[in-house]
Amino acid sequence: MIGDAAGRAATLVEALPFIRRFAGKVVVVKYGGNALAGTSDHDALDVFARDIVLMRLVGMRPVVVHGGGPQISDLMSRLGKETEFRNGLRVTDAETVDIARMVLIGQVNPQIVAAINVHGDYAVGVSGEDGGLIRAEARDPELGFVGDVVSINPAVLNRLIEEEFIPVVATVGTDVNGQAYNINADTVAGEVAVALGAEKLVYLTDVEGLRRDLDDAESLIRQTNPAELEALMADGTIAGGMIPKVTSCVDAVRNGVRRAHILDGRIEHVLLLELLTVEGIGTMVEDQTEGES
Numbered sequence: 024m025i026g027d028a029a030g031r032a033a034t035l036v037e038a039l040p041f042i043r044r045f046a047g048k049v050v051v052v053k054y055g056g057n058a059l060a061g062t063s064d065h066d067a068l069d070v071f072a073r074d075i076v077l078m079r080l081v082g083m084r085p086v087v088v089h090g091g092g093p094q095i096s097d098l099m100s101r102l103g104k105e106t107e108f109r110n111g112l113r114v115t116d117a118e119t120v121d122i123a124r125m126v127l128i129g130q131v132n133p134q135i136v137a138a139i140n141v142h143g144d145y146a147v148g149v150s151g152e153d154g155g156l157i158r159a160e161a162r163d164p165e166l167g168f169v170g171d172v173v174s175i176n177p178a179v180l181n182r183l184i185e186e187e188f189i190p191v192v193a194t195v196g197t198d199v200n201g202q203a204y205n206i207n208a209d210t211v212a213g214e215v216a217v218a219l220g221a222e223k224l225v226y227l228t229d230v231e232g233l234r235r236d237l238d239d240a241e242s243l244i245r246q247t248n249p250a251e252l253e254a255l256m257a258d259g260t261i262a263g264g265m266i267p268k269v270t271s272c273v274d275a276v277r278n279g280v281r282r283a284h285i286l287d288g289r290i291e292h293v294l295l296l297e298l299l300t301v302e303g304i305g306t307m308v309e310d311q312t313e314g315e316s
Contacts, residue, residue: 038299045298046082048222049184053212054089054135055228055288067289071227072138074294075189079145083298084184087139087146087191088215090208091131095123112162112169112267115205120168123205127193136191147183150193152203154179157196157211159204170196170204172211175218184219213271217278224275225297226268227288232306233269235260244306249273252308272308283308 054071078085092113096106099122107114115123132148139146151157156179159170183190194211196204209226216224233252236242237260244251252269255261261269272283286293286305296304 037301038295041299042081045222047084049084049086049216049219050078050223050225050298051086051088051212051216051219051221052225052227052294053208054087055092055208055226067291068135068138069141070291071288071294072135073142074292075139076142076145077295078298079187079189080143085189086180086184086215086219086221087135087189088194088208088212089127089131089135089191090194091123091127092208094131095119095126098122098126108264109166112166112207113205114165115167115169117168120203120205124195124203127195127205132191132193139189139191145187145189146191147188148191148193149179149183151196151206151211155197156180156192157194157206157214158198159196159206160198161204168202168204170198170206172196172206172214173198175214177215177218180215180219207267209268209271213275213280213283216275216280216283221275221280222282223298224272224280224283225294226272226283226285227293228268228285229287229289230285231287231290232285233261233265245303246307246309248308248310249277276308276310281309 052075075085075087099106099119102122104119128150132150136146136148149156155176157175158173160173162169162171180190192215194206194208196206198204212226213224231243233244234242235244252261252273256266256269268285272285275283284297284305284307286297293304
């Protein structure tokens with residue numbers, strides 16, 4: 024018993040310098056639909072929620088940006104619609120964008136907000152349509168209502184953060200005419216992190232990180248930089264749905280975000296392991312590697 028207590032105390036002491044370092048800093052966490060759907064154990068969402076609340080209680084300023092790709096695909100399947108992807112982006116006709124809004128704003132967002140608020144009334148759900156948060160434009164006519172981020176209006180999020188709330192952002196944006204667009208959540212998370220001047224941008228997904236060899240678990244990239252990631256995308260090592268995530272990491276760290284991380288959201292307390300321990304976990308991206316977690 025004493026040994027267990029001493030171990031827990033040692034863990035708290037190890038976390039102290041990280042708590043001091045990140046106090047008052049914005050940490051944008053992209054909670055992927057794959058992380059949410061990647062386990063049948065609903066406790067995974069509760070663990071995530073507790074980690075987010077703990078971050079808030081020790082002085083960090085978490086902002087959650089969420090996807091919902093698997094949930095959108097599931098509803099489309101039940102409605103008899105086929106899903107088509109091009110370079111990791113969902114082809115989105117008028118009916119599909121309505122389905123995306125229904126899932127992201129009506130299902131996934133309230134689910135995450137409710138899970139966080141079990142542990143304290145901190146979370147507030149917003150979408151990119153609220154207060155002109157995400158201004159979008161069509162990316163490509165062949166993709167339909169898939170949007171690119173034109174601008175982020177951080178005023179809504181900053182007001183919530185200053186009032187010590189935890190914003191939970193659904194990634195639907197609008198153009199100047201009010202047309203809704205489905206926007207890749209990885210891209211939005213990076214743009215939000217830059218707009219808020221975040222200390223960290225964290226992606227939670229259903230893989231342990233990036234690999235130099237997709238078939239070799241031992242080739243996990245622990246620490247990297249934008250130039251190496253661009254080379255891995257150019258030679259096809261990083262492809263498909265990872266492209267928006269990695270591109271966002273590159274853009275974010277080149278535009279003021281100190282570090283970006285790609286973590287396995289299925290690992291219990293993975294956020295705390297990355298943020299509050301020396302070893303860290305997953306893949307870390309920074310503009311100039313310093314060997315610091």
